[in-house]
Amino acid sequence: MQKCANHPARFTAIGCKKCKLPICEECRLYTEDGVFCSEGCAQEFREFSSKIMVHGGSRSRFSFSAWIKHIATAAILVVVILVALYIWLGTTDPGEMYSQIMKQLKLLF
Numbered sequence: 001m002q003k004c005a006n007h008p009a010r011f012t013a014i015g016c017k018k019c020k021l022p023i024c025e026e027c028r029l030y031t032e033d034g035v036f037c038s039e040g041c042a043q044e045f046r047e048f049s050s051k052i053m054v055h056g057g058s059r060s061r062f063s064f065s066a067w068i069k070h071i072a073t074a075a076i077l078v079v080v081i082l083v084a085l086y087i088w089l090g091t092t093d094p095g096e097m098y099s100q101i102m103k104q105l106k107l108l109f
């Protein structure tokens with residue numbers, strides 16, 4: 001048992017959910033989120049838990065947008081490589097490209 005933060009003569013086993021301050025029956029503020037010592041603590045706790053929820057939600061959205069970004073980056077990379085090959089080899093036909101690449105490699109080595 002601890003002494004109430006506001007009433008040193010009263011003992012309590014219950015503490016504020018936010019600041020853990022021991023509070024007696026009279027000082028307790030009951031909310032849907034739990035028992036708090038003051039409206040300020042209840043408000044802080046609400047903001048704290050809503051922040052966690054927002055953070056968790058944005059994290060799942062973030063991974064989705066990151067996934068889209070990865071695909072977009074890969075697509076752009078493929079397009080850039082194809083354009084570079086087209087400029088280099090002068091063709092978009094894969095078979096033609098392959099023989100052109102082989103020819104170019106033979107020239108290089």
Ligand SMILES: [Zn+2]
Binds near residue numbers: 017019020036041
């Ligand atoms: Zn408190």
Ligand SMILES: [Zn+2]
Binds near residue numbers: 004005007023025027
């Ligand atoms: Zn009290």
